[in-house]
Amino acid sequence: MTDTRTAPRADTARAGAVVLTDVVKRYGRGPGAVTALDGVSLSVEPGSFTCLLGASGCGKSTLLSLVAGLDDISGGAIEHVDQPVAMMFQESALFPWLTVLGNVEIALRVRGVGRAERRRRALELLETVRLSGFAHKRPHELSGGMRQRVALARALAQDASVLLMDEPFGALDAMTRDLLHDELERIWREQRLTVLFVTHNVREAVRLGDRVVLLSSRPGRVLNVYDVDLDRPRRIDSAPVATLAADITDALRAEVGRHAG
Template identity: 45%
Template structure:
């Protein structure tokens, strides 16, 4: 059900979720108790099959919007509708439990949802295969590289079969080569699963490579100041980053971002 920030019923369902829209925010505000105005009147809609990246200056409220979408923060103004309970969230840090193996970590979300042992094992192994970690099921987090830890975190979220997938700058602390490889893996998973994705990043090139649309936010309080459709087809290779059209689009987004800052 759609609600306003005060809990009152919002607009009719067909107005809120047309054409497979899984997330819609209208005039969303966020004021924290310490007086920080983080987000101001943000409108954002994401449909199934869209991968939308948020870029903007540090502290502009990108991660705050993600937490609001996931229900981890309560907005202080505006309205929001999420038309699915199947939400996956990947944090900046892999947040793996050090005493659990890769397999046990990947099983954790479905275990907390009381999914039967056989079914959660199947889901975990399928997700481990999907992210390329087969053979590392019995390893512990301390035995994994940074990129492998993020793969395990991604696999754990995949076991929830998310329709709405939220990514809070998951590859920011990883070296550039591993990051590009993980971009390709995530794009492959997106093509296979066709969820609605929202991805927070500081890298314009990463945003363009992954996305169907890039949304630019201003300095705090964060407002949407630009939206750029990405024209490249879904089968993107690393060489795309050297393409002239790719460079033009990243340049346009960069200019918008500089103006916004």
């Protein structure tokens, strides 16, 4: 591990962590009940980048909304060392009636930031995601990639140390996604965030994560955890990424095959 980023970050101001212990999530009651998650335990290090990987329907998005507190757990425990978490969805969940600036400012307004400071901070964040010239556009005037940049800026505006991302780049073309991987990596390092990133794209998980957590399907359990000891910045098309991705893909295929058969 030659990467400086893997050094302990306990001294940093914005470090945060999430610890999941035997988390169970069931929907419904009685014989018709569906167990989405069955005893998921996971400890997310402060400042780390963790990717949750699994086939569709494995409950990875469910897990994220449980961590975000959008839904109640049926068993186990979720501990936040540092409470506020920010969330980013796949479909750019921007308010279409607000401008780009307004969409970022709303997160600051909630935190009681004053008008002038709000404007200054929002413009600064738009610069961080390289959208300076688009402050007064409406979401429908932007491309998919740009909309996700706005969503990222807003998530950053929440000033949370933990960033939860639910397939944020799933709907983008490969080129745009590649570009946003670079941006996200840069911002994650600069802002010393803890990222929990859900995806079904194996290469994306290896490209971004310090760790890749492979989940099984129906019910969701932790199948395997891969430490990604590759130097950063990485490229999604580099040989080491491809090699590890191939290993994980094999495990994932076996898992999906087990259910299909």
